Amino acid sequence: EDQVTQSPEALRLQEGESSSLNCSYTVSGLRGLFWYRQDPGKGPEFLFTLYSAGEEKEKERLKATLTKKESFLHITAPKPEDSATYLCAVLDRGSTLGRLYFGRGTQLTVWP
Amino acid sequence: ETGVTQTPRHLVMGMTNKKSLKCEQHLGHNAMYWYKQSAKKPLELMFVYNFKEQTENNSVPSRFSPECPNSSHLFLHLHTLQPEDSALYLCASSQDPGPGNTIYFGEGSWLTVV
Numbered sequence: 001e002d003q004v005t006q007s008p009e010a011l012r013l014q015e016g017e018s019s020s021l022n023c024s025y026t027v028s029g030l031r032g033l034f035w036y037r038q039d040p041g042k043g044p045e046f047l048f049t050l051y052s053a054g055e056e057k058e059k060e061r062l063k064a065t066l067t068k069k070e071s072f073l074h075i076t077a078p079k080p081e082d083s084a085t086y087l088c089a090v091l092d093r094g095s096t097l098g099r100l101y102f103g104r105g106t107q108l109t110v111w112p
Numbered sequence: 113e114t115g116v117t118q119t120p121r122h123l124v125m126g127m128t129n130k131k132s133l134k135c136e137q138h139l140g141h142n143a144m145y146w147y148k149q150s151a152k153k154p155l156e157l158m159f160v161y162n163f164k165e166q167t168e169n170n171s172v173p174s175r176f177s178p179e180c181p182n183s184s185h186l187f188l189h190l191h192t193l194q195p196e197d198s199a200l201y202l203c204a205s206s207q208d209p210g211p212g213n214t215i216y217f218g219e220g221s222w223l224t225v226v
Contacts, residue, residue: 004154034214043116043202043217044155087155099168100215102155 003027006088006103013110016077021086021106024070029093033071034100035064036087044087078110115139116218118203124224127193133221135186135203141216143209144186146178149200149220161186162209193225 007022025033032051036044048057050066057064061082063074073086085107089100116137125131137144146158160168161180175197177189186203200220206213 036217041220041222043118043204043220046214046216049214089155099157099160099170100155104152104154 003092003101004088004090004103006086006106008106009104010107011109013075013078013108015079015110015112018074018076018078020075021073021108022070023073023088023103025088025090025101026069027090027092027101031091031093033066034089034091035062035071035073036089038085038087038105040085047086075108078108080110080112083108083110116203116205116216118201118218118221120221121219122222122224124226125190125193126226127195129193130189130191132190133188133201133203133223135188135218137184137186137203137205137216137218139205139216141205141207142183143206143213144180144183145204145206145215146186146188147202147204147217149202151199155202158188160209167209190223193223195225198224 004025013019032049034049035047037047038044048064053066053068055066061076065072085105087102087105089102119134142163144161148156148158157170158172159178164180175192179187200222202220203218204215206215
């Protein structure tokens, strides 16, 4: 059973059409929630870390928010270069240090 | 330029071959990791090393053998693999394995077992 669930699995947006990606988690105690971007054939690229409910982080067109059970990655006025798979991962308070639990990702396509 | 470098980027090996994946991090980190990414599955932790010592083996089959000679280098030795082991193998590093330390990934090594 996945401890991290991302939705939707795939999302197609027209350039400029804002939307949000969801990451829900079921770990018992959250030490941190991480967002990564992964381009085809490449390793995940770190975007944000969130530690507590109510926290928000921003980077260019991306904004990540965190509640007690889920996180959202808001994409404002996306561009084609934002097309990638976005991965969410959590660090559980009860898990071995360094063990991130990843979701399956949301594949985002932004067309011009 | 990535701070975590993996070689080779692509590897095709037979089930009876022995090969190795290499990882080097230039970030001055103390912890290094191997993750596996299979199609349609979440990234899965394989091994964790902290200051060259293995601190986590996530029930990985013995046909995968890690080696960490120092905090900057990590190897994954492969022998008698199965076709289902074909995947993207990602090396990563962090300052240490503690909470709050961001894990940075390399570009990955694509492994195909034939």
